[in-house]
Amino acid sequence: MKKLISMKMASYIILAINTMALFMHGLILLNILPYGFVWGGRLKRQEGVILFEMISILIQIVFISIVAVKAGYILKGKFKRTSNIGIWAIFAVMILNSLGNLASHSFLETVVMTPITILLALLVFRLAIEK
Structure with missing residues (x-):
């Protein structure tokens, strides 16, 4: 896998996708985008949307931070063990998220988000496999 894509390129792509996702969750929170295609299409009321989108934004910020530390873009040389554990945790979450997207009630989430999370x-x- 190391020969297929460099760590630098992988981190750029991850950060770009997660930054776009962060922006998307912000637009949903601001009622610019509809919320029907996130959270498995299960959110039915605006009050629930606010809570769940705030959780999404927080998770995106944590993911972006962990990837940026692992890639050496911030806090270079610090928190190596913590960032390694965080990267493996993100990997597990992405696998579970892919499975959740497959079970989504939202066709858009299943068709668009499943390939992205994979x-x-x-x-x-x-x-994660980079030393």
Whole structure:
């Protein structure tokens, strides 16, 4: 896998996708985008959307931070063990998220987000195997 894609390229792609996802969750929170295609299409009321989208934004920020530390973009040389554990945790979450997307009630989430989360899982795996 190390020969297929560099750690630098994998981290760029992960950060780009997660930044776009962060932006998307912000637009949903601001009622610019509809919320029907996130959280498995199970959210029915605006009050629930606010809580769940705030959780999504927090998770995105944590994911972006962990990837940036692992890739050496921030806090270079610090928190190596913590970032390694975080990367493996993100990998596990991406696998579970892919399975959840497959079971989604939202066709858009299943068709669009499943391939993206599988791609993210593979890219995060690439970061995880880097020493």
